Amino acid sequence: MSAAIRLEELTKKFGSLVAVDGLTVDIRPGGVVGLLGPNGAGKSTTIRMLLGLVRATSGTATILGESVDHPDRYMGHVGALVESPAFYPKLSGYDNMRSLAALDGQPDGRIDEVLEIVHLTSRRGDRVAEYSLGMKQRLGIAAALLRDPDILILDEPMNGLDPAGIVEIRGLLKELGDGGKTILVSSHLLAEVQAVADRVIIINRGRLVFEGDLASLLERAAHEVIVAPDKPEDLAALATTFEQAGFAPTVEGRTIRVADAVDDPARLNRLAFDNGITLAELRVHDEDLEAVFLRMTNREMGL
Amino acid sequence: MIRSYTSEWIRFRKTARVGILVMVGLTALMSVMVFLGDEGMGPGGRGHGGPLGSAPDLTAADGAVGAIIAAATVIGVVSLALFALSVARDFEFGTIRNLLVAEPRRATLLTGKLLAVSTYVVIGVAASGIVGALLGLALAPGRDISTAAWTVGATVATVTTTAIAALLYGLVGAVLAMLTRSAAISITIGVAYLLILENLLGIVWTEAGEWLPAGVFSALAAGGTASVSFERSVVLAGAYALIGLAVMYVVFVRRDVTD
Structure with missing residues (x-):
């Protein structure tokens, strides 16, 4: 089975800073994969390269067989939340979603569906400036789900969520992963993805430290x-x-x-x-x- | 392209509404000033473009919208601010990430965005033209200003050139916003250059107004001036527009999005 996401010696330098250093990883289709590492490990830069926001300095990466040099060829199948959720604060949650749905060619009915999934329906008319961080995070996840993607890339999606929210989002990710979607979830805390991830990729200082399932990781326990x-x-x-x-x-x-x-x-x-x-x-x-x-x-x- | 346009139309409508109201308000204020003020602003031709635009000839064919001519530069500044806000705030808010995830074709995204803001600016100038013309019709008789030469065609032509000039000012704002990724910085630089610096340059280089953007855009809005013909202003403004668009697209398409 070909990889949903494949990185080969992927490297990104910002001046003299090496943010991602020769990362080679294969992610099979389906299931939840945790991308783990401390703050500054290179998780967000890796995700940005996958989404075509940042160009790799060297190496290659493909999503669904298409090079990340041509994000227009695969992004129609990818939903993403990159770093902190970003929205127009003076617009309502619904209008923010309407703007994204219009850009993505999605009907307004889809907005109602994803807002229902993240339990924001009752607050859809409120300005985003009035949302808590957890609500913004939910809205970000809703935006990532708008196009019903085959691959979902979420950067620190649990940030700002209360314990009940974390459990809900974990359940949602598990359900989507079990349903055949490929979910890549980054976090700096293993505990956040441990309950849902089938496999984990641990990076630090841009380098691969570990790749495998949780049982393999546990074998390394002292x-x-x-x-x-x-x-x-x-x-x-x-x-x-x-x-x-x-x-x-x-x-x-x-x-x-x-x-x-x-x-x-x-x-x-x-x-x-x-x-x-x-x-x-x-x-x-x-x-x-x-x-x-x-x-x-x-x-x-x-x- | 249409999706990008529609999306920006939704996002920017609140800000644009304020911008349009400012344009119309300024035009209304200028109408009162030019038709009721002590400055005669009667026959005498068009002057050089300045911070508040050219002194209009209220008895000319486009005299009805004399206020628009007088307010052209200020309307341009409002347009500059609208374009700068539209481009820069996506970097400031971080929403550019969402937009590029939804529409990874950057040139398409930018084109839709610019066209949507352009539409708002054109609506603003058109609304200003209508308000200016109505006020002109209402106020001219009270000052015994002859309206015999006023024509709809000339009025529309003047509003059109004002709209084009406003879009050119807006393009300056958009380019600066793309380069600085800050609305405040880009608006400050744009306004400082167009209203102050270029005038200062005119002191040391007397032909500055004939070649540099503010002078050329003002001349275009006024349908030509004594020193810059309308045709020359069109050619020069077109050249500036092409250069500005090229810079903006190249920067946007090639630059990493780390905001």
């Missing part, structure tokens, strides 16, 4: 045993005991972390007991996805 002696003064002795037994302990505050004892934590307990040290804590700790994401991106940033 597992370790956390041990704490009952008496804090035993901490150094306990660490030495573990070292002498061939482990690689790391003292952190009042605990010791032992990464290479996950398969046999009881051995640590026996070692402590044999040396007359009583343990107050002994547990296996599995890093969660968010921690993996943060570790991967922080490491890339050299933190």
Whole structure:
């Protein structure tokens, strides 16, 4: 099956700043893909290149087989929300949508449908200046849905939404993805897309850090045993005991972390007991996805 | 193109309505000034274009819309502001992203936008012409100004040239807005140049008014002046328009949209 979106060595430089650095990614049709990375990672620039707003410095990208150098050939199948939602503040939400619908050749009836989807029907006549950030975000998503696109590209769509709104939008994205549409959702928080994304692309400083499904990402999670002696003064002795037994302990505050004892934590307990040290804590700790994401991106940033 | 035009028509109607009202209001004010003011503004031909346009000959064939002639430059400035607002605010609001997602053919988008704003400006000038003519008809008898030579054809011709000049002023605003992506900056630069700087240039270069945009546009609006014939103003204004359009399209089509 050919890729819905394909990037090959895609690079964008703004002067001496390399915003996107040789990004190579394939996104299959259908489903929700999370584009993750900390602020400034290059997510928005990548999205802008996909939408034809910004030209790549080098490399290529295609959407539905068409080069991003010719956005007019594929944008009819793409809906998008780029960065913060932007509308004319003195016009009503409905008139803003009417303007976009006219530009896109959509009937006014479609406006009512998408406003209903994002639950803005009751506020459609209000000026956008009176909308909260969450309502503007919903309006932005409605605008992206106007043409009933095959590919939906949403840049930080959860920004400004309240928890109930986030759940709603997640449900909507899941439904659209399950319905065969290709959804690319960017975020700087893994938790925001974790519940809906089938696959994630993690970038940092414009470079690809990880691409795959969430299970593969979880395989990169660190597992370790956390041990704490009952008496804090035993901490150094306990660490030495573990070292002498061939482990690689790391003292952190009042605990010791032992990464290479996950398969046999009881051995640590026996070692402590044999040396007359009583343990107050002994547990296996599995890093969660968010921690993996943060570790991967922080490491890339050299933190 | 039609979609882009319709879309801009919807978006810009509130702002355009204000612009049209300002044009009509200024024309009405100018009608009172030229027909009832102490300055005779009787026969004597057309003068050079200035900040408030040319002194009209109220007994000429187009005397009914003498106010339009007098207000041509100010109407041009309003047009400049409307075009600048139309182009720049999409960069300022970030709405240019939405527009280009909906219509990725940039030249088409820009053409529709410019045509929609042009329509609003033409409506504004036409409405100003109608109001000016009606006020002229009403006020002329009170000052014993002869209306014997007034004709509909000449009146329409003057309103038409005023509209063309207003569109040229607007083009200046649009080009500046495209380059600066700021309505305030583009309007300030445009007004400062057209109303002040070019007049100052005229001090050091006496032929400035015959060659530079403000002088040429004013001459066009006035149907020609003593120093710039109508034909010459058409050719020069056309050249400026082509250069301005070329600059604007090249910049818009080629520039990254990072706003």
